[in-house]
Amino acid sequence: MADFPFDSVGFDLDGTLLETHRDLGTAVNHALEHGGFDPVPVESATDLIGGGAKIMLKRAVDAQGGLEHEEFRRLYKVMLGYYSENNAVHTRPYPHALEVLDELAGRGVRVAVVTNKFEGFARQILTTLGMIDRFEGIIGGDSLGKDADGNYIAKPAPGPVLKAREVCGRGSIAFIGDSSYDVKAARAAGVPVVAAMYGYCDGTAEELGADAAIDSLKGLIPALERL
Structure with missing residues (x-):
């Protein structure tokens, strides 16, 4: 258990943890x-x-x-x-999502959500699904406020990923997401990133250019262990 390479893991929400x-x-x-x-x-x-x-x-x-x-x-x-x-009528966790979160918790790994969805919506959905208490923090698209141009500080900016690391205790963190927004945010934050190719991807694994790619959440922990 102690040799897991990361202290925490950040998860995108739509297309990564939840089918929305x-x-x-x-x-x-x-x-x-x-x-x-x-x-x-x-x-x-x-x-x-x-x-x-x-x-x-x-x-x-x-x-x-x-x-x-x-x-x-x-x-x-x-x-x-x-x-x-009407944000949790059909929305469900992807297969193996709960098992992966349980295994990470069992290894002492903290987890956070980093989504471009408004934080209030993310919290509402995760509460309805009975998942909210699994996370150290929920960083939404509006959580960090706006920049000088009046735009929300959201992915692909690095701020949300860095905030996830902060709320998880400032140790080593890896990030998983299904889009170029996720990969670019992780890259800008200097964080290893896994592409969730089962999600709503806006490119191939090669185009996204993550450090690893998985076709199911079942493969996440082995992928992280190889990074």
Whole structure:
């Protein structure tokens, strides 16, 4: 147990720990229909996830001609309002997620969530799923506030990953995520990163360029042990 190479592990949420695309896709469609746009197939939401809910909705809207800034903001608020009440209807942990978290805990490894989802949503979902108490911290897309340009300090910026290391005790940390946002954030933070290729990936394993890649969470701990 003592020879595990990391003191803590940071997890992305959507597409890494949790399969969330059905609830996200339904929220996007609610907003699209409200704005007079055609809905997208819910399964296609896997291609929209990555940079957070705002980017997800913008991609869907832009594909149908786009909106002026203020009109888009109004539609985005409609989406958030719907998602706040319907964010854990179909969302579930991926296979082996709970077992991996239990094994890490048994080895004395602390874990945190680093997501571009608003912290409140992440906490709400993890609480509904009975998972919240497993984590030392939940760092959301809004947890670190905004930068000088008024943008939330979120992945691919390194700040959220560094914050996860801080809340876990400042020891060695590895990160796992399914998108280029995750890999870039980990790289910028100087942290080893594992690509979750079973998730909502926006590139191949080679394109993402992580230190390791897994096809199932069952492979995470062996992958970390090899780093």
